[in-house]
Amino acid sequence: MPFTIAIIGRPNVGKSTLFNRLVGQKLALVDDMPGVTRDRREGEAKLGDLHFTIIDTAGLDEGPKGSLTARMQEQTETAIALADALFFVIDARIGLTPADRAFADFARRADKPVLLLANKSEGKHGELGAMESYALGLGDPIQISAEHGEGMGELYDAVSKLVPPTDNEDDEREETDEERAARPIRVAIVGRPNAGKSTLINHLLGEERLLTSPEAGTTRDSIAVEIEWKGRGFRIYDTAGLRRRSRIEEKLEKLSVADALRAVRFAEVVVLMMDAQNRFEEQDLRIADLIEREGRALVIAVNKWDLMEAKPGQISMLRRDADHWLPQVAGAPIVAVSGLMGEGIDRLMQAIVEAYAVWNRRVPTAALNRWFEGAIADNPPPAVSGRRLKLNYITQTKARPPSFVLFCSRADAIPQSYLRYLINSMRETFELPGTPVRITLREKANPFAHKRKRPN
Template sequence: MSFTIAIIGRPNVGKSTLFNRLVGQKLALVDDEPGVTRDRREGEARLGDLEFTVIDTAGLDEGARGSLTARMQEQTEAAIASADALMFVIDARAGLTPNDRSFADFARRADKPVVLVANKSEGKQGEAGAMEAWALGLGEPVQVSAEHGEGLSDLYDSLRELMPEPAGEAEENDDDEAISSEGDLSKRPIRVAIVGRPNAGKSTLINHLLGEERLLTSPEAGTTRDSISVEINWQGREFRVFDTAGLRRRSRIEQKLEKLSVADALRAVRFAEVVVLMMDAQNRFEEQDLRIADLIEREGRALVIAVNKWDLMEGKSGVASLRTDADYLLPQVKGAPVVAVSGLRGEGIDRLMGAIEQAWAVWNRRVPTAALNRWFEQAVDANPPPAVSGRRLKLNYVTQTKARPPSFVVFCSRADAVPESYLRYLVNSLRGFFDLPGTPVRITLREKANPFAHRRKRPS
């Protein structure tokens, strides 16, 4: 297991900016508003030849027991407990505050190596604040500017003293074997994004899968901001699950921070292989749910529909109607698995995970060429393409170009003249013939080269 460092400090000192700098990507949301980060986020960091795991945490702040602020601090304490060392970050431009002094005592009590980082140290004002940091008694402050990338060489020197020696050749060989095995899809974690409207119960479901309160939950909508990934092993199969912020209608999104959260959720959808659309059982298949499902289909991701809070439904009748409603309202992903679950009580979780594996397998499926040709001949014979302007359309043959999602090319005489309705017929026929429920199916038309196109027409 790699060396782990937790970044801690009071709100708005630049912890997430430093996290993004170390991992080399803009993974964590950054904004001038204090308290943007709520859940703890892990990333693989690199600084020179140093490689380690870094944890971004919520700002240390005091709050009443049971409040959201108090539970955010519990997340930070969990990160500290799992870390090998700490980076205590202060704002050099603001100078020391009473909270900095209080949390410095908190860091000392953790009994772990601490690197004191004076962020925002660029300029004379930053230098003065960095000198004040000596009063914390945590050693020499490392002056950096996470936003501009200044002072990272000094940070490297401080971290190098804490970290163990580089691994030997034997360990490197083990890593090479692990890398070579990544080509086997069955051994890779399935990337799953869980999306939906605010307060649909996404974080509660993931906490149940993990068996711990890893993600913050609250009755209030909008608790989740960052898209947090967690590793889950379910009955021997590895999953990488992304919790995302709730997606509201675009017209209702006004605050900059929510726009950033939504953009982060959309990136998680594009990165995922399977997307679980979570709905509230008491308000299912609303217009926004349908918009999200359409987005997932357009992005070409496998879809699983989870109807959460099913334990609140009286009598729990109507499970069969969920399938009918989904096929009627979402014809573009006809057959997508629909599972009634309760994230709070853990009901239906086995069915949900099985549906995710099944949807992933369908999304990766390749159709045998001989069977594909048989289907194509039968489909065209049963329903030939309509004539356009008195001219017959000729469909020659079909081939699968790729999976993830299943994509096909039909070679024909006039690609621009084939109606959309006929393409939908081919997609539905293909989906039914080869049992491709729920996954997006792509059919592209391509004209065959005309061998006589170079000849001039004879004069009349």
């Protein structure tokens, strides 16, 4: 197991900024408002030749038992228990506060190596605050600026005494086909606020890994967790609820939504979670359309099914509703689940595996040609402005999602309705339910175009 370091400290000292610096990308949300981070978040950090797992945590704070603040602190305590060492971060510009002193005692009781980081040390005020931090009794402070990258050399020297250098031979070795097949499937769980996304993932994990609350908007960052189901690995991203753009007012919610959209773009399969009692609302349809435009495999999960009155034919009705409201992803798997009770979880995971397989599917060239000839014979393309459209041949250029190039004459004249006919026919013939199918039109070069007409 890789060496693990947890970043701890009171709210708004720059823990998430340091986390982003070490993982090399903006994974954690950063804002001037305290308490942005709520769940703990893991990433693969690199500092020179050192590789280790880094955990971003919620700011240490106190709250009544059972409150959201108290549960945020429980997440931080869990991160500390999992870690091999701690980064205790203070704000050098503000200097020591009573909260810093209280939580320094908390860090000492963890009985793990602690590196004291005086963040925001750039400038004269930062220097004074760093000097103050000696009073914490955690050793010499390492003066850094996570935002500007200052002090990373000193941080490397301190961390290198804890983490052994990494052998780079494995990094340079080319990945085999078996290793690619063994990689976890990247799955993003998206939906409107309070659809039950975090509750579902907690049930998959078998623990209260993600914070949940009846209050909408509890999740802010896109938190990634690793699970295994029937021997297959999954990396699942919990995301913030997506509301209509006109209803998003706060800057922090805008950042959360942008983070959720990034999770969709990096995912391979996206699970659109709907509330069973308010399903297929306008925002659900907008999110599904976004998933299709991004070219991701789609699985629809109708959550809180345990609250629905049992009636015959309800699942068939779900299927009809999905195909009616989402014709652009016709046949997308739809599963009724209860994240709270754990109902339908196995069916959902199986649907994810099957959707991933369809998303990666390649159609044999011979079968594609036979289908193409038959589709044109059954429904020839319409004549436009009295001129016949000629479709020459089609070829698959890639999978993920299945993408094809259709060579033809007068590409700009082919109606969208005819392309939809070809896509629907292809879905049915080659069993491509739900996944986006791309057809790009390309005009075949005219071999006689360079020849001049003979003069009369």
